[in-house]
Amino acid sequence: MNKILKNLIKKHTILLIIEIILIGVNIYLLTVPSKMLGQIIDFLYDISLNKQSIMKATYILLGICVLILISRVVWKMIDAKISRNIVKELRDRLFEKMLKTDVAKIQTLKNGDIMSHFVRDINQVRKFLSNAITLSVRFVLNFAIVAYTMIQSTNIKLTIVGLCPIVISIILILLTIKKLERNYNEARVKFTELSEYVQESTDSIRTTKAYVGEKNQYDEFMNKNTDLKNIDLKVITSETMLGIYTNMGIGLGMGMAILFGSNMVLNNQITVGDFVAFNGYMLILQQPIRWIPWMIKHFKKYQVSYKRLDDMFKMKEEKVLIDSSNSEKLKGDIEINNLTYKYPESSENVLENINISIKSGKSLGIIGVIGSGKTTLMNLLLKLYKVPNGNIFIDGRDINEIQTDTIRNNICYITQDNFLFSTSLKENINLFRDIYDEDEIMESTKSSMIYDEIKEMSDGINTIIGEKGIDLSGGQKQRVVISRAFLNDSSILIFDDTFSALDNRTEESLLRNIRRLTENKTCIIISNRISDIKHCDEIVVLEHGKIVERGIHRDLLALKNKYYEFYKNQAEKSRGRMSILD
Ligand SMILES: Nc1ncnc2c1ncn2[C@@H]1O[C@H](COP(=O)(O)OP(=O)(O)O)[C@@H](O)[C@H]1O
Ligand SMILES: [Mg+2]
Structure with a gap:
């Protein structure tokens, strides 16, 4: 993260320098009208002029005012440009980071968190950084230039008298900051506690009502809410004190300047013009002091957002080159040896002692109830999660030694979630690979048995999903997603529970097409339906992450055990249509 900030500053060095110069010029020009007003007043006393x-x-005064305006507009524009660039750059980097991050890590983040990084945190960082740079520059330059002008054109003693209360108030403000920081931190913790409590209560509302727990929940909420109110009050008190110190310094400074200044005029130590000019300088000096409370408040928020973004930027990345043109081909022999796996955050094994061998051109069927570990096995094959060396081999090479993008380019994984992007059907089928033309895509939809339905849509293959109320049924979605398998020339095809929403006739034809397609490819079909996997060269039955039976359809039926149970259940459900299963 720090590197990114440094890069941002480096990238905008010239603009920043121009901006700082313009701020300096602007502040200097601001002192000129006060000085000239003083001179004009003195002219009025001198009738010889x-x-x-x-x-x-x-006229000079008017000219200066125009210059002040111009320098201010230009510096503000530069400021806007830099801050917008910061936002864009941070969002670009964050999105890139998300794409590159390990799936295991990304899954630990909540959706709401990711969105708040993109919107709130980046804006907070932008808000503080862009203002912090200009405000600190203005603060220092303002003090230096104005104090110098005061000494130069008025009187050093008067300058010291006028500045003293301001310096004292700055010291008081700095002392209050520590307390304010503590209060801000506590308020944030209390607010998070309350939000989490509300979230949990909303999620569990049915249970709460069922067990008549409303009163308990309400009392607990009241306590938390009262804590938050109390700490919020403390924050407001500290913030008010900051405001009081600021105004006190400014007010006292002005008072002292008027008191001592007028005395000096009466004693002929300074002219009336000097006195007026001096008060003008004091007004200019006040401005940056008023920003101190703002800076403190936003600095705290910035720190929190910065830390959250920093944690994101530190997340472990996968070794995938986003824009690689890797075209390495794999044959598709898969070998899984003694694979035992548990997810990084869980304590139990999801897969245990898995041994599977599939040669290119052969097919494997996996059957097992929900949660038996079927998808996990595929995730590992795709390197979405890390497995130790020596467990999974493709073409005889350990997958840890094969580039991740090579593996993913060579495997066509049709997932069980049927996720469709809100773009055209065409783009959803060729998914990130723009090498296929419309005819090829249409051809693939014939094999996946969705051709006729697409033809009937007003925009055909260019129909946009989700637009004009176009929403596909579960079965249609599955077939659109399956079309990808017929378009791709991947050597390994995986269908993970992708036929569940299809009617029997469509399913039969589709499976026939898949068998034709995968004659020379490696094919893995995961399903809970016997009809989907009965033709596979090998079938394994998974139970609690273990292979409990394996063989071909007929032999497994003959065992009259686990596989047979699935068979029997389904045969009962589809009584009268036994032929599908045999
Ligand atoms: N990302 C994950 N982190 C932790 N546990 C997971 C994760 N994904 C799945 N599991 C757990 O692993 C087990 C197997 O899940 P999964 O492979 O999806 O089963 P299946 O595909 O057979 O339904 C389940 O108990 C599930 O809760
Ligand atoms: Mg699954």
Whole structure:
């Protein structure tokens, strides 16, 4: 993260320098009208000077005002440009980071968190950084330039008297900051506690009502809410104190300047013009002091957002080159040896002692109830999660030694979630691979048995999903997703529970097409339906992550055990249509 900030500053060095110079010029120009006003007043006392001198001074004054305006507009524009670039750059990097991050890690984040990184945290960082740079520069330059002008054109003693209360108030403000920081932290913790409590209560509302727990929940909420109110009050008190110190310094400074200044005029130590000019400088000086409370408040918020973004940027990345043009081909022999696996966050094994061998051109069927570990096995094959060396081999090579994008380019994985992007059917089928033309895509939809339905849609293959109320049925979605398998020339095809929403006739034809397609490929079919896997060269039955039976359809039936149970259950459900199963 720090690297990113440094890069951002490096990238905008020239703009930042121009901006700082413009701020300096702007502040200097701001002091000029006060000085000139003082001079004009002194001219008025000096009748030897003619009207022309006053007119001349007035024109210069007007010119200066225009210059102040121009320098301010330009510096503000530069500021806007830099801050928008910061937002864009951070969002780009964050999105890239998300794509590159390990699936295991991404899954630990909540959706709401990711969105708040993209919106709130980045904006907070932008808000503080862009203002912090200009405000600190303005603060320092303002103090330096104005104090210098005061000493130069008025009087050093008066300058010290006017500045003293301001310096004292700055010290008081700095002392209050520590307390305020503590209160901010506590308020944040209390707020998070309350939000989590509300979230949990909403999620568990049925249970709460069923067990008449409303009163308990309400009391607990009241306590938490009261804690939050109390700490919020403390925050507001500290913030108010900051405001009081700020105004006190400014007010006292002005008072002292008027008191001592007028005395000096009476004693002829300074002119009336000097006195007026001095008060003008004091007004300019006040401005940046008023920003201190703002800076403190936003600095705290910035720190929190910065830390959250930093944690994201530190997440472990997969070794996948996003824009690689890797075209390495794999044959498709898969060998799984003694694979035992548990997810990083869980304590129990999801897979135990799995041994599977599939040669290219052969097919494997996996059957097992929900949660038996079928999808996990496929996730490991795709390197979505890390397995130790020596467990999974493709073409005789350990998958840890094969580039991740090579593996994913060579495996066509049709997932069980049927996720479709809100774009055209065409793009959903060729998914990130724009090498296929419309005819090829249409051809693939014939094999996946969705051709006729797409033809009937008004925009055909270019129909946009989700637009004009176009929503596909579960079965249609499955077939659209399956079309990808017929388009791709991957050597390994995986169908993970992808036929569940299809009617029997469609399923039969589709499976026939798949068998034709995968004659020379490696094919894995995961399903709970016997009809989907009965033709496979080998079938394994998974139970609690273990292979409990294996063989071909007929032999497994003959065992009259686990596989037979699935068979029997389904035969009962589809009584009268036994032929599908045999
Ligand atoms: N990302 C994950 N982190 C932790 N546990 C998981 C994760 N994904 C799945 N599991 C657990 O692993 C087990 C197997 O899940 P899964 O492979 O999806 O089963 P199946 O595909 O056979 O239904 C389940 O108990 C599930 O809760
Ligand atoms: Mg699954």
